[in-house]
Amino acid sequence: MENVIVIGAGYMGGGIAQVVAQAGYRVYLYDSKPSAVDKSLDQIRWSTEKLESKGQLKDPAKEVQGRISATPDLKIATRCQWAFEAVYEDMELKNDIFKELDNICPVQTILASNTSSIPITKLASGTKHPDRIVGVHFSGPVPLMPLVEVIKGDKTSDAVFKASLDFVIALNKYPIKVMKDIPGFVMNRVSSAAFREGFDLVAAGITTVDDVDMAMKWGVGWRVGPFEIADNAGLDTYLRVSKAYKDLGDESFAPRPLLEKIVQSGRLGRKVNKGFYDYTPDGQKTPFDITSLR
Ligand SMILES: NC(=O)c1ccc[n+]([C@@H]2O[C@H](COP(=O)([O-])OP(=O)(O)OC[C@H]3O[C@@H](n4cnc5c(N)ncnc54)[C@H](O)[C@@H]3O)[C@@H](O)[C@H]2O)c1
Incomplete structure (x- = not known):
C-alpha cells in the first residue's frame, strides 16, 4: 500500500485525506495545530458513515477511517510516495514547506500543492528538485466534487505531471490539465x-x-x-x-x-x-x- 501525507488538516486537507483513503492508500494527516487534525478526523468519520449509509462507499467506513492516522511530525513524509500540501494560502508558508519536504523526502516522492492561486513555479523556487513539484487543486467539498486541476509548473517533469493525472483518476475524480502556470489557474x-x-x-x-x-x-x-x-x-x-x-x-x-x-x-x-x-x-x-x- 502506498503512503501519502497530507499537510494541513483544514477544510481541504481533511477532504483530501478522506478521498485518498477511500481509494485504498495509507494516509498520514499533519497540522501545526493538533486540534485541527482531531476536528478533521471527526468530520471524516461523519462523512464516510454518511456515504456508507447511502451506498456510495466501496469499502466499509471503518476500514477507510482505519487507513488515516494523525501524525505529530512532518518526518513521516520520509516514508511517503506522495505529499499533498493544503495549508493556508500564503506563498512564503507554502514555499517553506516545499523546501522542507524537498530536503527530507526521497527524490521519487511527488510533492503536490492544493493552492488556489499561487503559481507552482513560485512554490517550487529554492528547492533542489522543482521537477517533482506539481499543482493538484481539488474542489471543495472534496468528497463530493469530481473536478481536480492538475497544474504543470515551469519545471514540473512530464513524468510527474502524468503520474499526477493518473493519481487523480485513481481517486475516481476528473482531472483537467493546466499546461501554463498562471495565478488562479482555470x-x-x-x-x-x-x-x-x-x-x-x-x-x-x-x-x-x-x-x-x-x-x-x-x-x-x-x-x-x-x-x-x-x-x-x-x-x-x-x-x-x-x-x-x-x-x-x-x-x-x-x-x-x-x-x-x-x-x-x-x-x-x-x-x-x-x-x-x-x-x-x-x-x-x-x-x-x-x-x-x-
Ligand atoms: N476552501 C476551499 O474551498 C478551497 C478550495 C480549493 C483550494 N483551497 C486551497 O487549499 C488550501 C487550504 O485551504 P482550506 O480551506 O483547507 O483552509 P483551512 O483554513 O480550513 O485549513 C488550513 C490548515 O492549515 C494549517 N496550517 C497552517 N500552517 C501550517 C503549517 N505550517 N503546517 C501544517 N499545517 C498548517 C492550519 O492549522 C489549518 O488547519 C489553501 O491553499 C486554499 O487556497 C481551498
Missing part, C-alpha cells in the same frame, strides 16, 4: 470573476446576495450560487486568496475592503454558521445584509 479565475462581480453589485446596493445566487442558479444553471460557494469555502480563505492574487500583481482580484470587514466581524462562512448567510442548526439560511457593515 476554474478559480472563472469562478472568482463571477464572485467579484456579484460582490461589487451587492456592495453597491444594486442587489442582494441571495438574488445573485438565484440569478446564477436559475438563470445560468449553476447548482450553487457564488455566495453559497464562498460560505462553504470559508471567507477567511477567500480573503487570503484575493490577497495572494494582489501580491502576484493581479489588481482585478484585490481584496475588497468590505470583504475584509466581513471577515474581521467573524462572519467566516458555514464553519461558524454565519457568512453571507446566517445558518440555523436545521439547515435553514437567511441572507445577511453585508452593506450594514460598511
Whole structure:
C-alpha cells in the first residue's frame, strides 16, 4: 500500500485525506495545530458513515477511517510516495514547506500543492528538485466534487505531471490539465470573476446576495450560487486568496475592503454558521445584509 501525507488538516486537507483513503492508500494527516487534525478526523468519520449509509462507499467506513492516522511530525513524509500540501494560502508558508519536504523526502516522492492561486513555479523556487513539484487543486467539498486541476509548473517533469493525472483518476475524480502556470489557474479565475462581480453589485446596493445566487442558479444553471460557494469555502480563505492574487500583481482580484470587514466581524462562512448567510442548526439560511457593515 502506498503512503501519502497530507499537510494541513483544514477544510481541504481533511477532504483530501478522506478521498485518498477511500481509494485504498495509507494516509498520514499533519497540522501545526493538533486540534485541527482531531476536528478533521471527526468530520471524516461523519462523512464516510454518511456515504456508507447511502451506498456510495466501496469499502466499509471503518476500514477507510482505519487507513488515516494523525501524525505529530512532518518526518513521516520520509516514508511517503506522495505529499499533498493544503495549508493556508500564503506563498512564503507554502514555499517553506516545499523546501522542507524537498530536503527530507526521497527524490521519487511527488510533492503536490492544493493552492488556489499561487503559481507552482513560485512554490517550487529554492528547492533542489522543482521537477517533482506539481499543482493538484481539488474542489471543495472534496468528497463530493469530481473536478481536480492538475497544474504543470515551469519545471514540473512530464513524468510527474502524468503520474499526477493518473493519481487523480485513481481517486475516481476528473482531472483537467493546466499546461501554463498562471495565478488562479482555470476554474478559480472563472469562478472568482463571477464572485467579484456579484460582490461589487451587492456592495453597491444594486442587489442582494441571495438574488445573485438565484440569478446564477436559475438563470445560468449553476447548482450553487457564488455566495453559497464562498460560505462553504470559508471567507477567511477567500480573503487570503484575493490577497495572494494582489501580491502576484493581479489588481482585478484585490481584496475588497468590505470583504475584509466581513471577515474581521467573524462572519467566516458555514464553519461558524454565519457568512453571507446566517445558518440555523436545521439547515435553514437567511441572507445577511453585508452593506450594514460598511
Ligand atoms: N476552501 C476551499 O474551498 C478551497 C478550495 C480549493 C483550494 N483551497 C486551497 O487549499 C488550501 C487550504 O485551504 P482550506 O480551506 O483547507 O483552509 P483551512 O483554513 O480550513 O485549513 C488550513 C490548515 O492549515 C494549517 N496550517 C497552517 N500552517 C501550517 C503549517 N505550517 N503546517 C501544517 N499545517 C498548517 C492550519 O492549522 C489549518 O488547519 C489553501 O491553499 C486554499 O487556497 C481551498
